[in-house]
Amino acid sequence: MLPTLYCSLFLILFLSSGGDGFSLTSLLNKKEQSYGVKGTFLCDGKGIEDVKVNLYDKDKFSMNDLLNRQNSDYKGRFSLYGSKKIIFDVVALVKIEHRCNTKGKDVKKIELTIPQKLISEGGVPKTFCDIGTVDLAKASSVSCLTNGTIV
Numbered sequence: 001m002l003p004t005l006y007c008s009l010f011l012i013l014f015l016s017s018g019g020d021g022f023s024l025t026s027l028l029n030k031k032e033q034s035y036g037v038k039g040t041f042l043c044d045g046k047g048i049e050d051v052k053v054n055l056y057d058k059d060k061f062s063m064n065d066l067l068n069r070q071n072s073d074y075k076g077r078f079s080l081y082g083s084k085k086i087i088f089d090v091v092a093l094v095k096i097e098h099r100c101n102t103k104g105k106d107v108k109k110i111e112l113t114i115p116q117k118l119i120s121e122g123g124v125p126k127t128f129c130d131i132g133t134v135d136l137a138k139a140s141s142v143s144c145l146t147n148g149t150i151v
Contacts, residue, residue, distance in 0.1 A: 033090040035119050036081030037112075039131035039142075040072075043100035047076035048136060051098040055082040058091040058113070083123045090119055094129070100136035112142050115151050 041051045051072040056064040067082025084090055092114035097107050112131070120126040129144035129151070144151040 034083035038079035
């Protein structure tokens with residue numbers, strides 16, 4: 001009877017914490033963290049519409065949590081942010097999907113992990129990861145820039 005009670009209590013605490021923590025005190029210490037990314041995509045020197053940009057909190061033991069998504073506009077521009085209340089530090093992952101110079105339904109993918117120093121406390125980021133202008137015909141990776149320097 002007693003082991004079943006402990007098991008039940010553990011499950012209640014684990015599930016009510018969203019799988020992020022194991023103790024009652026950790027449930028009270030979640031902090032909201034946010035990050036954002038912006039930039040412009042080109043394809044052979046021209047703005048490319050409908051490039052998919054997805055923001056995730058990368059999880060080690062479960063599926064990544066989608067925080068926000070946006071498609072680039074007709075000039076290739078995008079700007080978005082996401083936030084999450086979590087006990088540990090957010091691992092900010094950006095996934096980009098595009099069809100620049102592809103055939104049929106082929107999709108090219110680029111991933112970027114945003115540096116921890118660009119993660120803000122609170123629901124709105126204080127600074128954004130600015131990837132600048134990226135020509136997807138030539139790029140296989142992207143980086144965050146600050147004043148033209150890679151972060």
